[in-house]
Amino acid sequence: MIVLADCNSFYASCERVFDPLLRGRPVLVLSNNDGCVIARSKEVKELGIAMGAPYFQVAARCEAAGVAVFSANFALYGDMSRRVMTHLREASPSVEIYSIDEAFLDLQGLADPEAFCRDLSARVERNTGIPLSIGAGPSKTLAKLADDAAKKLPGGVLVLHDDAARRALLQSRDLEDVWGIGSRLAPRLRALGLISAWDLAGADPEMMRQRFGLPVARCVRELRGESCLELEEVAPAKQSLCVSRSFPGELRGRDPQLEAALIGHVLRAAEKLRQGGLKAGAIQIFLETSAFRCAGRHDAAFRRLAEPSDDSLALSRICGDLLRGLSQPLCLYKKAGVILLDLVDASCWQPLLGSDEGARQRRSDLMNAVDKLNQQLGRDSLRPLAAGLLQARDKGKVRLSRRWTTSWSDLPETH
DNA sequence: TCTGGGGTCCTAGGACCC
DNA sequence: TCTGGGGTCCTAGGACCC
Secondary structure (H helix, E strand, C coil): CEEEEEECCHHHHHHHHCCHHHCCCCEEEECHHHCEEEEECHHHHHCCCCCCCEHHHHHHHHHHHCCEEEECCHHHHHHHHHHHHHHHHHHCCCEEEEECCEEEEECCCCCCHHHHHHHHHHHHHHHHCCCEEEEEECCHHHHHHHHHHHCCCCCCEEECCCHHHHHHHHHCCEHHHCCCCCCCHHHHHHCCCCCEHHHHHCCCHHHHHHHHCHHHHHHHHHHCCCCCCCCCCCCCCCCCEEEEEEEEEEEECCCHHHHHHHHHHHHHHHHHHHHCCEEEEEEEEEEECCCCCCCCCEEEEEEEEEEEECCHHHHHHHHHHHHHHHCCCCCEEEEEEEEEECCEECCCCCCCCCCCHHHHHHHHHHHHHHHHHHHHHCCCCCCCHHHCCCCCCCCCCCCCCCCCCCCHHHCCCCC
């Protein structure tokens, strides 16, 4: 039996944990630049505010309904996620952390899975303040579907005990509700007369493979109760890493702020490399104009490195070179990003013959020292001038809650 | 005025090899 | 007139996920 445990309205629930006045009130969390809606409490969903809606389109409605609106506070959400996952790991020896708010658990030979799930849900909520819903079934895809339905049930738990339960669930769900069937595939499947998840489960897997590819064929088998997707208890090594941001406004191709932003991104990316014990074999930068103006464009430049690197300064320099070759002076860019590719384990990679081992060691020591200082003094305390003078960070982010669990100065007070 | 960020997998087609 | 067979690697694009 595979179980999916999923936090309800995760980001919104995190905000509620430290502010009891928010309970029962509609709560909404926004993306970077306060651009889009990325999390909604049940009450906000009931107001008909869509996931991903641009905030400016729904702001008036939110105001009228007294919605509590927050800027994304990822320091808080990341730490709350870690707490939830700790409890899930205690509950089962095999756990796959699938996303910041979801995990699959393998429950073999459990006498009463339903009681187990109810107990788990209650324990996590009591110990972290985060409400869970739980679905269980013979495959990951069925567990996902069961969980989705469980969110609407009073206890928040749905276990597919037998074929009758599976059939009843599948007959009540649309194609798009199925994990792996998105907005492109669903209409093509409907054109074949497949309307419900049950119809998809009844399709011939081989025929589906030929017409739609392997993932859809697997999806069909999983819906039938045949487990095709393994639990990945050890996260597979990352292949690429991306840091990108939209600008609050737009920047011209030669604007120094554009280069500063991009260097900032590459520094963050290099820091992530070192945290993960990785080096990058190649780097790509990209610039995008607004997709909402006529003919949005995406420009990219790529370079393979002579040898894998996690060196902030070396990567920044390449990044600057690439940018000068790429940016169009007159273009108005809305977004910039850095992608590091061909990632390898920093501990098992062979240096070039004849390269200067001493210099490399000194540079590595320097990076470690920088990381350590930034950890102690706060992110970006020490960084190259090329990344620009530090802007007043989070300026105007009046909607940002405190870092209740990760910063001494933000600890909650009790009286 | 204002529209997020970060990933993976699969497939088809081209280049190239013997 | 007529032009093989079998393989790998790489890339771009499309689809999906949270």
